[in-house]
Amino acid sequence: MSKEATVEFASSSHPVPVQSVPLLDVKRGNQPLLDPIMQTLREICESGWFIGGPHCQNLEALVAENCDTELAVGCASGSDALLLALMALDIKRGDEVIVPSFTFFASVSAITRLGATPVFVDIDPRTFNMNPALLPDLITESTRAIMPVHLFGRCADMMAINEIARQHDLRVIEDAAQSIGASYEGRRACSMGDVGCLSFYPTKNLGGFGDAGMVATNNGELAARIRRLANHGMEPRYYHSEVGINSRLDAMQAAILGIKMAQLQRYSVMRQRNANTYRKLLVARGLASYLCVPEDDAHCDHVWNQFTIRIPDGRRDEIRQQLADRGIGSEIYYPVPMHQQECFARLGYHTGSLPETERAAGEVLSLPIFPELTTAEIQYVVDGLTEALSAGQDYSRRLAS
Numbered sequence: 329m330s331k332e333a334t335v336e337f338a339s340s341s342h343p344v345p346v347q348s349v350p351l352l353d354v355k356r357g358n359q360p361l362l363d364p365i366m367q368t369l370r371e372i373c374e375s376g377w378f379i380g381g382p383h384c385q386n387l388e389a390l391v392a393e394n395c396d397t398e399l400a401v402g403c404a405s406g407s408d409a410l411l412l413a414l415m416a417l418d419i420k421r422g423d424e425v426i427v428p429s430f431t432f433f434a435s436v437s438a439i440t441r442l443g444a445t446p447v448f449v450d451i452d453p454r455t456f457n458m459n460p461a462l463l464p465d466l467i468t469e470s471t472r473a474i475m476p477v478h479l480f481g482r483c484a485d486m487m488a489i490n491e492i493a494r495q496h497d498l499r500v501i502e503d504a505a506q507s508i509g510a511s512y513e514g515r516r517a518c519s520m521g522d523v524g525c526l527s528f529y530p531t532k533n534l535g536g537f538g539d540a541g542m543v544a545t546n547n548g549e550l551a552a553r554i555r556r557l558a559n560h561g562m563e564p565r566y567y568h569s570e571v572g573i574n575s576r577l578d579a580m581q582a583a584i585l586g587i588k589m590a591q592l593q594r595y596s597v598m599r600q601r602n603a604n605t606y607r608k609l610l611v612a613r614g615l616a617s618y619l620c621v622p623e624d625d626a627h628c629d630h631v632w633n634q635f636t637i638r639i640p641d642g643r644r645d646e647i648r649q650q651l652a653d654r655g656i657g658s659e660i661y662y663p664v665p666m667h668q669q670e671c672f673a674r675l676g677y678h679t680g681s682l683p684e685t686e687r688a689a690g691e692v693l694s695l696p697i698f699p700e701l702t703t704a705e706i707q708y709v710v711d712g713l714t715e716a717l718s719a720g721q722d723y724s725r726r727l728a729s
């Protein structure tokens with residue numbers, strides 16, 4: 329069969345029925361961009377300029393524009409972006425930083441690495457983001473900052489958080505690793521706090537071909553200090569006024585991300601479309617209320633890094649296994665809240681300390697939502713979910729009779 333005939337077959341009106349759906353497939357997004365990417369990488373290899381340089385400056389300008397901040401500083405990862413932001417804000421031993429426990433580890437380790445103390449705040453069960461109503465009770469003499477995490481692509485309640493921060497003279501560090509391009513009341517993630525931190529880990533909404541990160545801010549002094557700290561605190565060369573780290577953005581990642589940046593808006597729209605398709609199908613099946621399907625938020629332009637449902641009644645793990653049996657990928661973000669991690673035991677939290685966080689950890693399930701997911705695949709996931717849930721109901725009815 330000729331190559332053309334194969335292509336013809338793949339796009340014919342008789343597609344192969346869906347038999348599995350991966351949680352993630354970064355290849356689908358990257359494949360169409362490989363030609364320009366490889367060409368640029370070749371130019372970088374030939375130039376020999378691998379760290380910093382014009383591709384890094386270009387990406388910083390594009391990200392600052394997208395985030396609606398004046399400045400952005402590239403670094404080696406989202407984890408380092410958080411660490412650098414805290415270092416530049418002089419967070420140190422004895423200081424307290426309020427952060428959700430329902431987040432990725434890096435939000436919290438950035439705080440403990442500096443000897444500061446994370447103070448965990450429970451979440452709003454509807455949004456999975458920090459509940460600002462709980463903040464006033466957590467503020468002490470030692471509180472220096474609040475770190476809202478814009479989880480799963482949805483901005484935290486920044487109006488309330490910023491107001492509390494203003495009243496208590498606290499800095500605000502936005503962990504926007506999952507939320508580039510999201511907005512809250514028309515304002516972009518990273519532009520609302522003192523500083524915003526981004527990750528370009530391959531599965532984030534703007535993903536590189538390796539690790540990379542960025543800090544975005546409107547504060548020129550802070551940006552300059554972050555840039556210096558990311559290069560051993562060195563300025564000028566071989567003169568160190570303070571001890572920094574080595575966390576530089578490399579030119580290859582910056583070039584790849586610069587090319588992908590032109591697609592970011594389209595990726596977000598595709599993720600939003602996928603979320604809408606899920607919601608429509610789940611509502612049509614009558615599952616929307618039982619599964620606590622994530623809703624659109626009038627205040628927030630959600631960019632859906634994850635589509636996370638809740639499966640109550642202790643059935644989450646069983647349903648997840650049934651999805652896996654049908655070839656459907658899913659993941660639990662996050663099964664163990666930070667206050668229950670072994671390495672943070674010394675902080676003195678216990679089971680019951682953060683009830684909504686702990687309940688979420690037992691109920692959440694993230695379904696495939698990547699941009700290139702097809703309607704047929706979403707249908708397959710919803711079919712699988714419906715069958716898995718009703719199989720359980722039959723089972724419980726059988727037990728009852």
Ligand SMILES: *Cc1c(COP(=O)(O)O)cnc(C)c1O
Pocket residue numbers: 405406407408431432434435477503505506526527528529539540541
């Ligand atoms: C991914 C992520 C990070 C860390 O980013 P890396 O680039 O993987 O270091 C930090 N916070 C949150 C919420 C994340 O999802």
